[in-house]
Each structure stands twice: as structure tokens, then as C-alpha cells.
Amino acid sequence: MGLATKANAEAKPISKVVVVGGGTAGWMAAAALVSLLPGAFTLTLVESEAIGIVGVGEATLPHIRAFNERLGIDEAEFMSATRGTFKLGIEFADWGAIGDSYIHPFGTFGHGGADVNFHQYWLRLKQAAIPVPKLDTVSMGVMVARGSRFSRPDSDPQSIASTFGYAYQFDATLYAPFLRSLAERRGATRIEGKIVGVERLADGDIRAVVMEDGTLVEGDLFIDCSGFRSLLLGETLDEPFEDWSQWLPCDRAVAVPCRTGGEITPYTSAIAMPAGWRWRIPLQHRTGNGYVYSSAHLSDDEARRALLAAIEGEPLAEPRMLRFKAGRRRRSWVRNCIGIGLASGFLEPLESTSIYLVQAGITALVELFPDGRDSRVDRDEFNRLIDMEYDRIRDFLILHYHATTRSDSPFWDQMRTMTVPETLAEKMELFRRRGRVVKYREGVFLDASWVAVYLGQGVIPEGHDLRADAPPAEAVVRAIDSLAHEIDTRVNAMPSHADYIARHCAMRDAA
């Protein structure tokens, strides 16, 4: 057959893997590689305690559970160790307009899985001016979150209590050490020290990293988890950076933890601000806060002051500044180097995708682990998958900024009136017509996520799916009422989020 399946004559086999950089990405990669591909190679992780990690209190997506499970991590132990809380979704406040608030749940509206999306029936009633409750009332995930309750989803897919998912909010500075001890137990070697140079082979591949004390750490495959610096992928291999700041201009963040003043909510909050947005991530022992802003619209001092004025309790540390740029390296895997996490690209944590992107990189690498330094097929496929993840998340993030009526600051004027990528313009136009969501097989955010954000931010369809006209209107009204009632009953029977944590996975010592 006419396929290029050349036998790997010069196999250059992979016997030594070097992970550059500890932190969340580095230790997630190390732990996964030694756990899932045991004995295939030796793994060394190089990190320096002198270099801080970016983790600022992480909010995650439900995918993290599969990652932990695959590594054999016990949930209660993990949550206790990272002082984690449960997360049912994200609350967006003041985005479409000041005063608005909606929750993007990890779950469906209505039962989900039907041919016709539930919101279509709801739209049909709205458009016929028939009184109908908020769509939120038929989303189990939203209602559990609003009630600040928690218990695990039902495993019976027929049950409405199976229609929500959950993730975690945890202290990332504790997750990395947790994974480190796991990875080291399973055979990973850690080297402490600063990297001062990189040695290349004659063919251009990376041969070794040079440590401050002059020793070389040699490898066949290098995983660049050096964070924003992108030491190997960016600095050494000079892979170009695709800049997306024309659509996502926020390029700074200031972060500070504080004492929890309000409820330990089972959701993360993203509150729109005059020049960006602010996160609130409640952990067991404190609340993480940060202001993500555009330096073109706000000075660092103003941002710090605005953040300190907005937080709910006494600050527990000095505010920390972060700088970044939205975009990604053109390719994440170049030669014998794979960038994972911030070393490969950055998208602001508005939809909690940072750890997800790390995980996506690791999962793809495990599945496409090469047998030699020049495995073109694996590399191309890895890059295709990762590019797709970044590109789809990018559009979803831009939607949050663009679908707004806010005109209270130059920042929001710019966001509201910018030209969005054609791929997003089409998606929005399609939804405006009759509430349809462009369907993709892969990609992290599914129909319900797009529906939540569109409706939550005032992108209201003009028409609806005609299949939703099939049942009589009264039957639809009754179905919505009875579902809302069932959800309400079930939510009220759940323990509070705080009680659930106290009973199942409380941290051992209060910090």
C-alpha cells in the first residue's frame, strides 16, 4: 500500500525522559508517565526550589477526576492533602451586564441526551410568551451549586441526580508535592538545581540540560514544564508564539489569598471588573482571589488596590503579580521536546482550563509515546490534538468577553466591539438564529456549556428548533414544572457543601 511506514532504521530509542520544571505541570507529567508506562524508560525531573510555581489556588474541570483515578489516587486523601473543595461549575457575575449572574454548570439543562436539547422547549415557550421559570431551575448542577450543597452524582443514568458532574478547587502548591511523593515512590528521580544551559546534538535535538554546578542531565526525550519561560520549546528551539492578545488582551494578574468571609461555595466565581475579571476560589482553609486585567487599561497599582478592596476577608499574604500573553506555541512538540502547560501556551483561567490543558498534553503524550527521537507520526498527531484543544477553548473564552452590553469602561467597549475569529462569529450567529450549538466531536466544552454562556450573557435566539413544537405547549409547561420540582426536592435533601467536606475529606490541620 502507498503508505509511508518506513521502519525506524535509526530508532534512537527513548530510554531516558527528562522533565524540566516541577510545579503542577511537571509533577503531573512525571506521575502519569511513571505510573502508566512503567519500566519503559527512566524519568528524571529537574526543578529548583528557588523558582516559584505559578499555581495560585486552582479551579479545575471534571476531567481531573479521571486523571487522578487513573493514577490510583484516593479522592478523600487527595482533597484532604490539597485542602480541596468540590466544584459544580463557575458563577459568572457582571459579564453580560452589571448585575447579571449565571452559573455555567458541569452538567445539562433538563435530562440531557435527548434528540432535541431541553433549552429548545424552553425557547419555544418563551417565544410564545408563555410564562416559564428560569432555565436554571431545570439544571441539577446549577441548583445544587446555588444551594451550596453537595453530594456525589447518582450512578443511575435515568436519575436526574446523574446529570451533573464535579471537579475540585484546591491549593496547587500542595498538589505538586502530593504528586511528587507518588511519582518518586514509583521510580521518578528528582534533581534539585537551576538549569543554566542546554546542549544540542549535531542533528539539532536536545541532548542535555546543564545544571548550575556544571553537571549534565542527559535525555532522549525532554518534557518542557518550565512554565511561562518555555526554556526548551521557546528559548532553545525557538518555536514561534502565536499571539492571541488581539482577542484576549488581559496580560497581567494580581493574586492574593484571604480568609473566607462568606460561604465555602461549591463553585468558582468569575466576577467581571472594569478592565478584566476577578476570580474567587474557595478552599477549605482560605479563599484564593485574583484580578486578571489588561495592562493597557489598568495600572498594576490600581489592580492591586481594586483586588484588595474587593476581597471578602483579611488578606493572608502579599499580593503576587503575574505577567502572561494569551496564545500558544505554533507546535507543542518539536524535535525531541514536548511542551506541557504554560511552556506550550497560555489561556487565562476564566474557564479553569489550565490544568485541563496540562492533562490533555499528558494524555496525548502517553497515548502517542514515541519509540524513537524522530517519530514524526506521533508528533504530528500530538500537535494536531493539542492545537484543536487550544483553538476551541480560545473561541469559548472570547465569547465571554464579546457577548456583553457593558459600556462602562474603555476595556469593555473594546471587547464588545472587537472583530472575533470567524469560527466564533459563525457559532454565535447560529445560536442567535434558533438556539443551535455547533457540534464538535472532540473539544472540552459541550452543548450545555455554550448554552449556559450564550443565554447567561444575553445571546438570545430569535427562533427555535421546530421539533420542539411537536408536544402540546401545556405538556411542555407541565414537564418543566415537574422537573424543576423534582430537582428542588433532591437539592433540599442534600447536605451542605461544608458539611459534606467535614464528613468525608476534611484537611488534617488548619493552616
Added chain:
Amino acid sequence: MSARPIASVAIAGGGIAGYAAAVALRKRMPKVTVSIIDTPPPADSMIDAVGAMLPSARGFHGDVGIPEVELIQKLGASMRLGTQFVGWADRRADYVHAYGDYGQPFGGASFHLHWVRAMLQGMAPAPFDAYSAAAMMGRGGRFVPPPDGDQHPLGGYEYGLHIDPIRYRGMLRGYAAHLGVSRYDGSVVAVHLDPADGRISGVALADGTTLSADLYIDATGPARTLHRALGTGFEEWSRWLFVDRFLVGTVPPTGEPPVLDRIAAHPAGWLWSGGSLTGMQHGFAYASAAVGDGKAARILRGATTLDTDAPPATLAPGRLVDPWVRNCVAIGDAAVTCEPLEFTGLHLVHSAIDRIAAKLPGTDFSRVELWDYNREANAEVDRVRDFLIAHYATAARPNDPLWRAAALAALPDSLSHTLSLFAERGRLPVYEEETFSRHSWAAILLGQGLIPRRADGLAVAVPAQHAGAAMTRLRDQIAAAVAQLPPSGAYLRHILDGARR
């Protein structure tokens, strides 16, 4: 407010595709009126010639309210579990593409990756289809419907149907009338276009009637009567798919209908047999460049008990560049023409109908809504194309010039990507709107002898003796369970007896 919703649909073409659309649209959108121009299906409509259906047809029947027991009792339908491919890979045993699981994943890797590892490391696994309950049931001529729930030790499977297409069309036609579809006799003699916007303003019938509707469905078969008037482009696939003739006939039943169709490679194409309670269908799909029509008929007669003088259908494989243009959408052979190698014709009809219902635009037929329809429809059809081409691209028949040339053809990018990934280490990418599962892809690629270059890391991470034992256990369990099952005829008799009681 956007444009007025679509209130009326006119379907041109009274074959299975047209009637399936009429029935489904009436059921799903009761407020929309549906008319059909009842032109009998042309001889070159593959959908009206071939009685084998994929499992998705059963879903369609369920959705529109056609009970399967009645299809068996009244139309003589029978069940099919897949297809047995014979002679596709030189000197290799035949293989079965069944509609079900081929093993279960373990150790974090798909089953087929373990099989590849076992193959490459000299562990001498059984043929790949020995790990598929449905394939083994098919080989044994046995059948039970899939049990409810997904925890079946044998792995999940689905089944399709075989129904005589003429009877099937008759049933749909009666059902459409019952649902209030208006029927017009004759055929389209002229398509009137609105000079202002290029849309179809009406279709004229032979008796002088002109029919108008908001939306027109072109189900006229390969003639594509409406799209031809609109000037829609057509993308040819003949450089990859050399079959351009299909000769088919039916003989009376002799014994139980088979649960596997049989497709045997031939130097000029392939020979097909499959059937239902009402008869066996035999067909010959071939390249006219390799064999003349007279000789082809003799070959088919020689291979079967068929005695037919009917001319072959002519086939020009390909698809419309866009199936939905302005106020006209094509389905069936009008949208995509391809050989019935994997019986995808009716599946694509049902899928197109579902998509039309799901994406029905307003009467402004906005660009973005048609874009969304065409994007999905084309993605789906192109992957079916890839799946068909994969049969030829990976076939090994070095002594047949036609086949040798097909195996060397430059492939479409998406298929080239799929095959090079698979050839490397057995990984299978999933594309948008994929019709066939990874199990199906693995079944045909491994069945045809495309063994990946190396074993997957996740499979290798499982100790060899554990993996070997797990595979042996599964194969033995399947063999033992299948041996206990009744022959397929027992299930049919059970359904037929139900009718007599």
C-alpha cells in the same frame, strides 16, 4: 425576528429515500405539510436495489413508529450481524466486520492494541474477529438480540436488517399516506427558478401540475434533477473507487437467511450475497474497464443460482459539493453515490433526514444555517468514503492490476492520516460525524492484514502473560457462549409464531 419558519416541504422522488423523509418529517414536525412526487425509483438507485441495512435503520424505525416485529412478520425481514469479507487480503483468512465490540479495553489500552502487541511479539493470538461475540455469532449462524444493559460479558453489539427493498418501499409508501403526506404521480419535467434569488419557485410535473413549497428535497437518485437545475457541483471519487457497475438480482430463499452478508473480492470488483426470509440477493459490483456487462452477468450467474437478464446499474461515485443549496436539500443517491460495499446508502439517508429535522432553517435559508448543515453532512459522507476506500487501499491482491492500482492511489488526507497513524502503532483518530466505530475500523484494517509497525506503550505496560491470559479467557468465553446460542432461524420462528397466535 428571523424569517417565517418552513411550513411546507416537497419531496421529489418516490423511492425509499423520499418516503423515509416523508414519514420522518411528518412524525417529527407535525405542523409542516409534506408532499411527495411519487416517481418510481430509477434502476441506478442503490438504496432501492440493496436490502441490507445497518443497525441505524432500527433506530429510525423506532423513532418513526415502525415496529420491527411487523417488518419480520409482514415483510419477511431478517437480522444481520455484519459482513464476511472473503479474498480481500491475499492468502489471509476471510474476516468478519460485525457491528459490535471487538474485545474490551484493559490496562488503559483498547483491546485491538493488545491484539497487535500479541501479534508483534509472537504470542500467536486468534484471528481478531474471534474476540467479537457478534462476529462469532455470525460465523456460527446464531442469533439472539443484544441483552439490555451494557454489562454483558460478551461485549455489546447491534444488528441490522435485511428486507426486500420493493416490499420495504411499499410499506413506507402506505405509512406516508396514513400520516397525511400528499402524493403526486409522475415525475419532474421542469424546475422553475426564481430569477431574483435563484431559489426553486416550483417544480412542474408531466401532467401540467406545478408544485410549490418552502423547502424542496431532492430524492431523485443519481439524476439529481433538482440540483442539476441549481447547477450544484459534484465531487467525483472514481480515482479511489473503481467500481462503476452494479448488477443485482433476487432468488427464492433456500433455508434460513444468513446473518452475515458475504462479500468476495473478484479481479474486477466484488460479489455479494445476502438475504431475508423472502429471498437471497446476489450482486456483482465491478469496474466496466475490467469486464464487459455480458461477461459480468455470466460471472454472477456462474457464482450463484441467479438467472437475470436485467442490465447493470451504472454508478458514478461521489457527492454533491454541498447537499443543501438555497431552498433545496438532496438525500440518498442524489446527495452521495457509492457502491454498497458497507451498506451505507440507507444509513446516510436516515442520517440526512435527522439532520434536516435538527437543523431546519427559516425560510430565509441563512448562510450560516446551511453552512452548519453542509459542514456536518460533508464530514459524515467523507468519512464513509474513507472507510470504503480503506478496504481497497489496504487490500492485498497483487495479481489483479485493478486492485494493485487502487492500493497505490494517493489517498484523501483524512484517510492517509488515519492509515499512517494506524500503521505506526494501531492508533485510530476519530473524525467529526464518524459513522463507523473504532471497532469497525480495527476489524477491517486488522482483518485485511494491516499490522501496525510497533506495539503501543500502554499495551506493553501490561505484562505479556497477563495480557495473553486475558485474551485467551475472552476468546474462550465467547466461543463457549456462542456455542450455547440457538441458530438464527429459531429467533425468526419465535417472532413469526407470535404473529400466528
